[in-house]
Amino acid sequence: MNIxxxxxxxxxxxxxxxxxxxxxxxxxxxxxxxxxxxxECGAEEAVRLVEQHGGASTVLALGPAEAEEQLRDMMAIGxxxxxxxxxxxxxWDPQATxxxxxxxxxxxxxxxxxxxxxxxxxxxxxxxxAIRVAYALGLPVVTGVKGITVADGQIRxxxxxxxxxxxxxxxxxxxxxxxxxxxxxxxxxxxxxxxAKRKPLQxxxxxxxxxxxxxxxxxxxxxxxxxxxxxxxxxxxAAAIVGVLGELGLL
Amino acid sequence: MSGILLFAxxxxxxxxxxxxxxxxxxxxxxxxxxxxxxxxxxAWAAAIAEEVSERSPRAVLAPGTERGNELLAHVxxxxxxxxxxxxxxxxxxxxxxxxxxxxxxSLLEEALVHGSPLLATVAPHAVTAQPFTTPPRALAPxxxxxxxxxxxxxxxxxxxxxxxxxxxxxxGRGVGSSEGFAVIEELAALLDGAVGCSRAVTSAGWxxxxxxxxxxxxxxxxxxxxxxxxxxxxQHMAGxxxxxxxxxxxxxxxxxxxASADYGVIGDLHEVLPAVCAQIRKARGA
Numbered sequence: 380m381n382i383x384x385x386x387x388x389x390x391x392x393x394x395x396x397x398x399x400x401x402x403x404x405x406x407x408x409x410x411x412x413x414x415x416x417x418x419e420c421g422a423e424e425a426v427r428l429v430e431q432h433g434g435a436s437t438v439l440a441l442g443p444a445e446a447e448e449q450l451r452d453m454m455a456i457g458x459x460x461x462x463x464x465x466x467x468x469x470x471w472d473p474q475a476t477x478x479x480x481x482x483x484x485x486x487x488x489x490x491x492x493x494x495x496x497x498x499x500x501x502x503x504x505x506x507x508x509a510i511r512v513a514y515a516l517g518l519p520v521v522t523g524v525k526g527i528t529v530a531d532g533q534i535r536x537x538x539x540x541x542x543x544x545x546x547x548x549x550x551x552x553x554x555x556x557x558x559x560x561x562x563x564x565x566x567x568x569x570x571x572x573x574x575a576k577r578k579p580l581q582x583x584x585x586x587x588x589x590x591x592x593x594x595x596x597x598x599x600x601x602x603x604x605x606x607x608x609x610x611x612x613x614x615x616x617a618a619a620i621v622g623v624l625g626e627l628g629l630l
Numbered sequence: 631m632s633g634i635l636l637f638a639x640x641x642x643x644x645x646x647x648x649x650x651x652x653x654x655x656x657x658x659x660x661x662x663x664x665x666x667x668x669x670x671x672x673a674w675a676a677a678i679a680e681e682v683s684e685r686s687p688r689a690v691l692a693p694g695t696e697r698g699n700e701l702l703a704h705v706x707x708x709x710x711x712x713x714x715x716x717x718x719x720x721x722x723x724x725x726x727x728x729x730x731x732x733x734x735x736s737l738l739e740e741a742l743v744h745g746s747p748l749l750a751t752v753a754p755h756a757v758t759a760q761p762f763t764t765p766p767r768a769l770a771p772x773x774x775x776x777x778x779x780x781x782x783x784x785x786x787x788x789x790x791x792x793x794x795x796x797x798x799x800x801x802g803r804g805v806g807s808s809e810g811f812a813v814i815e816e817l818a819a820l821l822d823g824a825v826g827c828s829r830a831v832t833s834a835g836w837x838x839x840x841x842x843x844x845x846x847x848x849x850x851x852x853x854x855x856x857x858x859x860x861x862x863x864x865q866h867m868a869g870x871x872x873x874x875x876x877x878x879x880x881x882x883x884x885x886x887x888x889a890s891a892d893y894g895v896i897g898d899l900h901e902v903l904p905a906v907c908a909q910i911r912k913a914r915g916a
Contacts, residue, residue, distance in 0.1 A: 392864045394886025396736055405737075416829070416846040416865075474712060498696075499715075501845065501865075503739075504732050506715045507703035514707035519672070519777045522700050537783070545669070546781035559846040560839035563832070591712035593725070593742040600738055607878065607888050613897035617905035620877065621913065623893055627854055627875060629797055629821055630910065 380434035380529065380551075384425040384495040385480060385509075386418040386453060388446040389502045402596040404470075405502075414449045416559045417497030423564040424527055424557060425495055426457035432529060434492070435459045439483060441476055443468035447580065454575035455567035463582040470503070472590035477511035479585035484516065486583075493534065496556040498523045505592075513554035520554040521547045525561050633659035635685065635747070637678060637692040637701065638766040640664070645693035646766075647759035649752040653691045654760060656722055661685070662766035669697065673775035675704030681769060682709065687747050688722055694731075694751035702749050713749040714741060718756035722748065731756075734845030734868030755872070790824045792843065797823030798852045800843055800870070801831060804859020804881060804899060808836040813903040814858060820910050826850065828866045844869035858899040862887030879903070 390410040397406040414422070425436040438453040440446045441464040450461040464479050471479070484491065494516075496509035506522075513520035526537030526544070532551050537544045539558070567575070610619035624630050636653040638646035654660050663681060665674040678701065682690060690705065692698040694716040706713035718738070719729040725742040731753045732739050743750070792798060799818040801811055811825065818825045826843040827836070843850055844866045851872030858879045860866055867890055870876065878891035881898050888894045895902055 392733065392736070394862045394864065394889075396733070396864060472712065474706075499699075502733060504715060504734065505713075506699035507706060507713055510700065510703040511707045514704075521777060522671075523696050540782075542782075543785035544783040545779045546783065547777055548780050549777055560832075560842070563835060563839070589744075591744040592714055593744065595740040595742060597732070598738045598740065600735070602889075605890060605892060607891040607894035609894045609896070610877075611895060611897075613895075614901045614905035616895040616897060616902060617909050620893075620895065620902070620906050621909045623877065624821070624854070624910075629854055630913070 380428055380432045380492045381489055382425040382428055382434065382436045382493045382495065383439060383484065383491040384418070384421045384436065384453070384458065385439045386414045386422060386449055386497070387500045387502070388412050388440060388442045388449045389415050389500065396599060398597055398599065402598065403594065404597070412445070412448065414452065415497050415501040417499070417501075417557055419564045420559050420561040421495040421497055421557045422453040422456060422458055423562045427562065428493070428527070428529060429459075437462060437491075439464065439480065441471060441479055441585070442466055450580060451575045452567065454578045455571040456565050457571065460578055461580040463580060465582055465584045466587070470590075470594055471587065472592040473505040473507045474511060474591055475588045477508050477515065478588065480508070480512050481515040482585060483583065484512070490552065492551045493529075494518070494552075494554045496554070498556045498558045509554050509556035516554070518552055518554050519549045520556070521549065522556040524555050524557045527555065527557070527561065633661050633685070633687050635681060635687040635690045636660060636662045636766075637690065637698070638662050638664050638762070639693065639695075639697070641762045641765045643693070644759050645695055645698070645754050647761055648754065648757050649691050649693040649698070650762060651757045651760035652717075652720060652752045653689070656689060656720065658688055658722075661687070662762060662764075664766040664768050665771050666768045667771050668779055670771055670775035670778035671697070671700050671704055672777050673771040673773075675701050675708060676772035677769040679705050679708040680772075682747060689720070689726070689748040689750065691720075692751050694753045698751045702751055706749050711745040711747070711749050712743050714743050715751050716753040717750045718753050720748070720750055733864060735871065736864040736868055790822065792824045792826055792841070792848045792850050795824035795850070796853045797821040797856065798826045798843065798850050798870070798873070799823055799856045799858065800826035800828065800860060801858050801899070802828040802860030802866070803830040805831065805836070810900065811837065813900060813907070816907050817856070817903050820907055823852070828860050828863070857887055857891070858903065860887055861885045862890060
């Protein structure tokens, strides 16, 4: 199988988000970066499918030069090669992102059997890049997948619902967006990290287009305005906790 | 027509009713639709897109659920239009202006949407639901539906689910190990509650992902959420901000969780929880 997995570099937000001075981004001066959680599971799944069925996996990211860190991270857990769609760090809207990915996919010498995405990026939460890529390439698409089985040129996808799981079966090639819980991504080994440094990375600079979902500014939601009532410290606080449970009618 | 097309899943679906309330506030003729039959995203979206072509609405709205977002993304791809997911406010115009939710609710975005009609989903619990006066008009799905639900696996019953539990007792990195969850489980059992955990815990392999509360896990809304050894990262708070009350137990008095808590206890959960369980047992005379 020839598998593509698309990932996004996002900041590792801690307990409190601080905005940049122009309120158009999160201030990342004190933050590390990671791959959006759903997408990390996509990369793990790509590696597992290649381990089971043979073939090769490719990781793609659209982002600034620094996104090479995330591409190398995914190659360290076993992805074979990387495509870096370089930006100046500005935000690309979902349509522009999908268009750049479609151009990159079409430029590959070998077509992909499976294109994996995260269900939604942790930061922008747009819920649509995978679907737009599928329509542009004329491929079937299933989203929010938490279980994948591939056999005989078919992919079986399980999607979590309120009452259980819905199953979709579609022929490959296909586009699938996944959610965390699909698998437990492995940690990169030291040899894996060393190998990742030498794996092929192809960088191109896609032509940008005018955003049609145009971010104007970001804002923090109004705080809860909560002032926690402190019930005490350590085991002696147990009585006060039980008091609260009683007040709330939970005992 | 210069109206508003609203996609609803069911007339009695609360999130569809919330989307309807936001749509009704846009001062256009409101036309509520749904699609018949078992779920098939591309075929349902094609039916909605055809309705858009026939009626030329100013906006198409849907509830911001997984499937609502999926359907409008399909419609956006079909009609080559932008789509704004999980909006809390919408102002029509050229361009339209929306406020939408990012980072699972930890951040808001003000955005301009260039394209007509506006395609937008409505963030859950951003507006008060408004019941439908007439049931949504049911469209037939497009005949060709290569991607459809072929099988439904019912969830195993038994136990109290995270989403229904009146109390959720949740553990974070501070629990220390898989075995450390015994005290969390004990308190949850005494309160007829469910066990939750943070992403750090599932990443470490201490608990299954089905227990994870957070932006990429389950979103819960119990009467009381007891967060034990959880620092309060935005990823986690996105999953438990629907709780009516939050009690935080953390050894670090500076942990950001205390800024979102109603009640706080500074201390080691492995000392505090056994004492709480003992007191509950004693009070019950067991």
